[in-house]
Amino acid sequence: MVAHVIPGNADKRFADPLYSRIAELIYREAGIVLGPEKVSMMNARLNKRIVTNGCADLAEYVRRLDGGELPSEHDFLVSALTTNFTHFFREGHHFDFLRQVVFQEPFVTVRSAQIWSAGCSSGQEPYSAAITAQQAGCRATITATDIDQTILAQASAATYRESELSGVSPELVNLGFARTPAGYQVTRKIREMVTFQHLNLHAAWPFDTKFDVIFCRNVIIYFDAAAQMRLWEKFCRQLRPGGWLFIGHSESIPDHLRDRLRPVRHTIYQYIPA
Incomplete structure (x- = not known):
């Protein structure tokens, strides 16, 4: 059988076309x-899509996808194969920086801090930012986006199991959540700071504002080098001068951009226009 190359990464090949x-x-x-190291994960998640669509096996599923017989399936396929791992106040020093630095800036007293959570998954990241704003006594307008429509619906519901709040201090639980029969729901005041919308980072961005803070953490690592470079450049254009970009601990800013994205703390960069 002929091996097939993954687009964007010629060093990795699949044995199965x-x-x-x-x-x-x-x-x-x-x-x-x-x-190919993801085949086991792909197989487990694809099996659910195969059954849901009434296909006999992967071959029929792919044939029907390619033949246009499953016109709505592409979104579900992306959802099934997207990794959605997150938790509240992940990378706690980012939220300390929000509270201690961003929310102390003079502009916060006259307008809402504009924050974008890119790749927001099931909502823990933007809600953590909103709770931090509430804790600091500040206003924030948070745009939370993801490519996965299913996970966005879950994020909008804003209800979490008790186990999903493990590690969150009692003070912050009391500040941001209300106990319900279904678990813990983010309070209305916190929810009102956050707007969720579907967005593919590789499509056009619909924003007519520049952001004070962009969270894009543990997202870029899933893209190839060319796509990463395009995204770093686009993030620069989407930040206001002096705004901050928060990235994941496994990610780093390209050297040639460090005159514009200057490190201020671990995985926190400030945008200084050229």
């Missing part, structure tokens, strides 16, 4: 690179 075709679709739709 069906998995190669799925990888091609995910790369085209979302810019995410899936390699």
